[in-house]
Structures are given as C-alpha cells and as structure tokens.
Amino acid sequence: MSSIVVSGYYGSKNAGDEAMLAAMLEVLGDLDPKLHITVISSDPADTRKRHGVEAVGWLDFPAIARAIRHADLLISGGGSLLQNVTSKRSLYYYMTIIAMAHMLGTKVMLYAQGIGPIVGNLPRRMMRWLGNRVDRITVRDEGSLEELENLGITKPPITCTADPVLAIHPVGKELGRAIFHAYHADGAKPVLGISARDWQGRTHYKGAIAKAADQAVRELGVRVVFLPMQYPEDVKAAESIASRMQEKATVLKDEYTTTEFLSLVGNMDLMLAIRLHALIFSGVMGVPMIGISYDPKIDRFLASIGERPAGRLEAITVDDLMQDIRRRWQDKETFQQKNAPLMARLRDLAAKNAELALELIKE
Numbered sequence: 001m002s003s004i005v006v007s008g009y010y011g012s013k014n015a016g017d018e019a020m021l022a023a024m025l026e027v028l029g030d031l032d033p034k035l036h037i038t039v040i041s042s043d044p045a046d047t048r049k050r051h052g053v054e055a056v057g058w059l060d061f062p063a064i065a066r067a068i069r070h071a072d073l074l075i076s077g078g079g080s081l082l083q084n085v086t087s088k089r090s091l092y093y094y095m096t097i098i099a100m101a102h103m104l105g106t107k108v109m110l111y112a113q114g115i116g117p118i119v120g121n122l123p124r125r126m127m128r129w130l131g132n133r134v135d136r137i138t139v140r141d142e143g144s145l146e147e148l149e150n151l152g153i154t155k156p157p158i159t160c161t162a163d164p165v166l167a168i169h170p171v172g173k174e175l176g177r178a179i180f181h182a183y184h185a186d187g188a189k190p191v192l193g194i195s196a197r198d199w200q201g202r203t204h205y206k207g208a209i210a211k212a213a214d215q216a217v218r219e220l221g222v223r224v225v226f227l228p229m230q231y232p233e234d235v236k237a238a239e240s241i242a243s244r245m246q247e248k249a250t251v252l253k254d255e256y257t258t259t260e261f262l263s264l265v266g267n268m269d270l271m272l273a274i275r276l277h278a279l280i281f282s283g284v285m286g287v288p289m290i291g292i293s294y295d296p297k298i299d300r301f302l303a304s305i306g307e308r309p310a311g312r313l314e315a316i317t318v319d320d321l322m323q324d325i326r327r328r329w330q331d332k333e334t335f336q337q338k339n340a341p342l343m344a345r346l347r348d349l350a351a352k353n354a355e356l357a358l359e360l361i362k363e
Helices: 015-031 044-051 061-069 088-104 121-131 142-151 174-182 204-220 233-242 258-266 276-285 296-304 318-330 332-362
Strands: 003-007 036-041 054-057 073-079 107-113 136-139 158-160 191-195 223-226 249-251 270-273 289-293
Touching (some): 015 258, 036 061, 054 061, 073 088, 088 107, 088 121, 107 332, 136 332, 142 158, 158 332, 204 233, 204 318, 223 233, 289 296, 289 318, 318 332
Parallel strands (some): 003 036, 003 073, 107 136
C-alpha cells in the first residue's frame, strides 16, 4: 500500500482549499483505491470528518515527522502556498515541511502550486535552494512557470497543469435551490452572485461593488446573493457591502460543503468574485464570471480561459464593473459554448497532477 502526506492550507474553513483537497483525494483515490493519505491540517478532527482521511495537526511536528518518515511521497499543495505577499510566515512554514521531508529521505512533489510572488533576497534564495531539491513540480498556470524560471528553479521535472478543483465534475442544482428557498431568495428573477472578501483594510472597492450591484438590480432586474467562501470572515465582508446597498440583497450566512457550493453557484446567472475558487466553481458549473484582481492568481486563472479581470481591487470603479456586467449579461450563451471545451481540457490537466504524483511513487 502506497502512502502520501498532503501539506496545504487545510482545516481553516476556506471553501476553495477544502474543494481543492476533495478534488485531489477523489482523483488520487480513483487512480489507486488502496492509497493511504494523511493530511496536515489546522483542524484535524474537521478534516477527518469532512474528507474521511487521516489527519495530523499543522503544529504537531513530531506527528508530522512520523507521518512523512513512513510515507512514499509528500505532496505540497495545491494552492498559493509558496508566496509571501498574503503572509510572510506561511512561506517559511511550508518550506519547513518540504525541508523536513527532504531530510527524512521522502520524495517531494509541489502539486498544482501557484508560485509567488516571493519578495526579498533571503526568501528567494531559500526557495531556489529548496525548489531545486524536490522531485517533481506541477504548477497551475503559466505565470507560475515564469516565477520558477525567475527564481532559478530548473532541476526537477516541471509541468504546467491546472488547479485541482477543475477536476471536480458539475453537480445538480437541487441543493442550491433548497438553500435559496430557505433564505427566501428563490423565484423567477435571475441571480447575480457576489463572492467578496476583506483585503488589507481597504474599503473603496466595497462601495464600488455595492453601487454596481444596485445598478444591476435596477437595470437588469437581478437578485443579488452574496456567497461566503471563507467562513465566517466572508460573511462579514458581504454584510459590509450589502449595508452600503440601497436595493435588497441576500447574504448567505452558513458554512457549506463543496457540493453545496457548486450547487449554489450553478443556480446563479452571473458570478462577480474576488475569491479565486468562486471563479473556478463558476467555470465548473458553466456560469459566466467576472473577476476582480487582488493577487496574480486571479489574473492567471482568467488568462487560462481567455478572460481578464474587470480591474484591480484597489482601483476598481462602478463603471469598470458595469461595463463587464453588461458585456457578460449579453453574451451568456456564447460564454457557455466556449466554456465547455475549455473546461474539458482543464479538467484533464487537473487530473494529470494525480497521475504524475503516482508515477513519482512508482519510480
């Protein structure tokens, strides 16, 4: 029986990361049903319950070391783990786990990573040294390939694949409809979904989103529904924007499973999102999307499907948003026709991450 340890931002009630783990486990399990997987988690009990795998605490280094020592492979990923823009400390943590595996003689794969930005001479030198000593790297976008090249990481086999969540199959809309009904947000009106987050104490973008949402209600007759991807933080961000609106909006205030999130997104006619995985869920469910960029990962994903962000979070305007909302509203059918073959290709690339991981074990 082969054994893998997975290191990532798991157990923190972030819908995108939990979906990423669910997708990884699903594809790895399909390829090798006997595979034993242990996840490093900030909430091991939740991870065991949610995903049905073994889990150890993210600061329980003796348990982490034991798990890695007995494993055939450490997977670091997916997600934007190896960057120091959103958190300076997390980069050192994830590099420490990789270094531990290297010292214990366990193979390491950087799995569907979104690399960078990494700023500062010391972090970049450390990442170059460590990155050239892992056994395989897959990245989720072309921008991450460029970042690896800029860092001087060239020795391991490197493949550009796609975000693991893109391997998830679409789900039915029934669960989402039931949640909408519970919030009295069902009916004949089309739905504009908004996935927002707080970011570095900024507030300007909240006013712009609120005004654009009001305008969309009046001009297009939509119902506005806020979807929290990180619980409970995104609920607060959504309520902050909704309080700035003049028109009525619905804020979903509960924690949802990956299946429920996908079903909710499937019931939307257009998604406006700051959160990356709200955009990815939209792609999976064939829902037209508009992204607001606060991090290169947003730009990189949108570029992979031939799109661009409506603007940068710190400078976004109502006009920017309404221009994209009107454009997307008018060409929804065109988007769906174009989206299907693109998503099929990305789904295959996302599944390739797991195939390469198991190949590495066999080697």
